[in-house]
Amino acid sequence: MRETVSADNELAELLGPDWVPVQLLTPDGDRVAHPDYDPWIADLTDDDLVALYEDLVVVRRIDTEATALQRQGELGLWPPLLGQEAAQIGSARALRDDDFVFTSYRENAVAYCRGVEIAELMPVWRGTALSGWNPFDVGMATPAVIIGAQALHATGYALGCQKDGVDSVAIAYFGDGATSQGDVNEAMIFAASFHAPVIFFCQNNQWAISEPVGLQAARPIAGRAPAFGIPSMRVDGNDVLAVMAATRIALDRARNGGGPMFIEAVTYRMGPHTTSDDPGRYENPAEKAEWAAKDPVDRLERLLAAAGLLTDGVRERVASRAAAVAAELRAGCLGLADPEPLTVFDYVYATGDPELERQRSQYSAYLRLFDAGQFGDAS
Template sequence: MEPVRLLDPEGRLQTDPRWPLEITPELCRDLHRRMRLARAFDNEALALQRQGELGLWLQSLGQEAAQVGSITALREGDYVFPSYREHAAALTRGIQPAELLIQWRGNSHSGWDPDQYRFHVYTLVLAAQLPHATGYAMGVQRDGADEVVAVYFGDGASSQGEANEAFNWAATMNAPLLFFCQNNQWAISTSTETQMRSPLHQRASGFGLDAHLVDGNDVLAVHAVTNAVARQIREGGGPALIEAVTYRMAGHSTSDDPGRYRTPSEVDAWQARDPIVRLERLLDDRGWIDDRYRDELEQECATLAATTRRVCQDLPIADFTSLFGTVMAEEAPPLAEQRRRYSELVASYVD
């Protein structure tokens, strides 16, 4: 199966009657703006981690089209279960920089109210969110709610037992659930070719899911396919899976060195398919953006980056000393020593 594509890497539109989409200047500018803002935020968060302001960061660099194209095709009331790299999707849902950063600064398990944004907290354990999403979708089904549940995960997570269990449960229960896999080619240092012998969308069909393959760096194709598939699920068509073929341009996390397992030529080849550049080529060719648009967007990105830095540095230093008192009924000497050393560490942060 060839992936669905409406916009090639050179920014040329191509039609696919199976996936109709009204491609307007307004739609393209909106998708472009959201991707640019997501990348500006992501780059600033990376800089903050390198400067010691965040303990860890996992970039979404290169995956903006897969996230923005899909999340904008859902309704605001549709509940979303992310993994841990869905920053572009989170920003599109309205989650604020401070809410996104607080977990990575080590202050909290999560910084936002899932019900407010209809966007669950990040899940760091691979594939754990898939059974959660399946159960939630079964609840939506029993409530008779006009709602689609969407769950994001990566190709690496698809090898976990929880993923296969979720596929089977969702299919047998006919749950209103959209599985959205961002196949970014690498499960940390394990390539897709090493990890699986048959593509995920083929395996999903074996579970009884309506499965689709899309060019994950083509934001228009992702938007069109997600829109159509979500509508089908909403109308009672049962669960579906979209595999978006994209690429993780950065490392798995800021503690990863991708140069140890992939070649510069591979990275260069995927950078030539940059999802933002691809859409910019269309916008330029059609005359849908001008210098004023570019200047205003550059300023908006700069403002977001500055805000991200400010709110991160304004987050208070967390003191979890009280947690040591809830571990054992009577504090053992090793635990007391850990508490003492932790207290000294917290005190060392004070200016």
């Protein structure tokens, strides 16, 4: 077990006086030494680095394939994560199987890392189901669309872990815009008050839909958490190694009774908020180009190439895996059948509910009127 980073003043020193995001891997692929963060990723082997690269490439292909499916009319909506792959993969790969994840609707890379089946990403966006997977099979709740609500869910789950006497940790993912929501702030109050083993992971992608982060945050978002008594870190969200190191620090602290921690991963949303959005109406092209030069996939690729790890065989294997996953995603999407009308009542409650059964009965009677020809064709 690594030495726990527990003292708030130590964490403040890690962050630095100017809140400059910690970076271990530059956009050029150069490894930057950091005495406080390096020990937390010292165990990564060459194979581990290649595996992280494969994750980044595969997840980007998932995103581009799903975006294409929406543009072709096969999905009703899709929330792209283009540019945010390192923030999601670096943190998710630091988790244990018995940790539990609570996300918003954009963390499809986290879902991939948690073992969600590729086809299970599709039903909610095609409109054939309210969710796609059993949360307890993969240690990850289905996405929360209500902005910031998952922070409360994560804190509650963490308190349950605390009561059970286990060292599992809950993690809540949300964007910069969610930090202005009451739910996130209330969650941090509860977490700090009860020393809950929870990580608040903010992906600051610079946009709350179409509003720039500077409109709601005059200072770095990571500076908000200490006011609640929660130490925070600010890392380069396009640096998969820095993100993993920060997440491991936070996990170790929580497992050893240190309480909650806040991580701000500074990144950029390279695509639209969702596929119904047009970022060209509000983005600065020069700023976007600047962030494109900081691409998370490119920088790890450059590191591997310089180390001689990115062989033709590795490239072919990764490309093959990405193509296979894309094909699986498309087949899973197109293979979804329209649900039967009465299934809308399934899985609302874990046990029977009289009011729900009354509604089911009335809706069933309404549908039978179509079968009797009173309203014409039910279709």
